Amino acid sequence: MHAITIPQPGGPEALVWSKVEDPVPGEGEVLVEVAATAVNRADLLQRQGNYAPPPGASPYPGLECSGTVAALGPGVAGWAVGDEVCALLAGGGYAEKVVVPVGQLLPIPRGLGLVAAAALPEVAATVWSNLFMVAHLHPGETVLLHGGASGIGTMAIQLAKAVGAKVVVTAGSDKKLARCKELGADVLVNYREQDFVEQVREATGGHGADVILDIMGAKYLSRNVEALALAGRLVIIGLQGGRTGELDLGVLLAKRAAVVATSLRPRPLAEKAAIVAAVREHVWPLIESGVVKPIIDRVLPLAEASQGHRALEAGEQVGKIVLQA
Structure with a gap:
């Protein structure tokens, strides 16, 4: 088969369309012939040499895919050759075939x-789990989403609105904020021109954000805690603004708030299977009813993955x- 390989870490040009050995499904695994995959920020980090795949995972990038079941490994039940599926992966989506643990189908x-389905597994699993x-977001609560126009952000807006939450988003342009509004965001913050802490306080009558989903890390740490409501929950899922920051624990104590950092890719198979099962139970009905939909900016050929990384x-x-095989 062919796959996108990374002979040497570097820029987008480091991605090379290469002929490699076909994967073989083992116990509890399914071989999927890939129809499409999608670009995630973790793929960029892996290409740069800053995010190695977990032990035992495919060396190729790609944390999600869609396709057709081509073969079943020993011990697999509930699926058949020819089934159309999508999947959460620890790697290997940038290839013509990939092996998937059955619990992640x-x-x-x-x-x-x-x-279109290739754009769903990673964002749906990330947003629902976090x-x-x-964070146990409840109806009537306020959630602040940084990077509202991202893949994570566009899914988070829709799911938060679906459960009855008030949604505040940040983005770096009025064009992106307008798209967030179309998806249901209630309060729009251009982080280049506005202070999101002030905007959250104004939008909530001083209450603050009950939940914050953050992709920035250190750069926003102190201001995120400042923006939290009493008993608020800050969930950090990215480090685009750095990994080392200062936190006034007195502020955190006074608010009886929580700061949690999570990642999805290296979790044990059982944890991923539980998240995927929850996505199937709670998110899939919303997609099938049209309440939630995948937001796709563009579709490129898989062999031209470097273009997707640049974008x-x-x-x-x-x-x-999305990258189409």
Whole structure:
């Protein structure tokens, strides 16, 4: 088969379309013939040499895919060769075939094609696990989403609105904020021109954000805590603004607030399977009913994955960049 390899870490040009050995499914695994995958920021980090795949995972980038079941490993039940699926991966999506633990497979939501479905597994699993399984976002609460126009952000807006939360988003342009508003965001903050702490306080009558989903890390740490409500929950899922910051624990104590940092890729198989099962139970019905939809900025050929990396690094996109095999 062919796959995108990284012979040497570097810029987008480091991605090389190469002929490699076909993967073989083992116990509890399924071989999927890939129809499409999507670009995630973790792929950029891996390409740069800053985010190695977990032990035992495919060396190729790609944290999600859609496609057709091509073979079943020993001990697999509930799936058949020919089934159309999408999947959460620890790696290997940038390839013509990939092996997937059976607990990370999902059916294609009714009404969606294979290409659109490739944009779902990583964002759906990330958003559902963090906003609802970790932060326990409830109806009527206020959530602040940094990077509202990103793949994570566009999914988070829709899911938060679906459960009845008030949504505040940050983005770096009025064009991106307008797209967030179309998806249901209630309060729009241009972080280049406005202070998100002040905007959150104004929008909530001084209450603050009950939940914050943060991709920035150190750069926003103190201001995020400042923006939290009493008993607020800050969930950090990215470090685009650095990894080392200062935190006034007195402020955190006074607010009886929580700061949690999570990652999805290196989790044990059982934890990923539980998240995928929750996504299938809670998110898939919303997609099939049309309440939530994948937001796709563009579709590129898989062999031209470098173009997708350049676009994501430049911050050009709204939603996901899909790579079609």
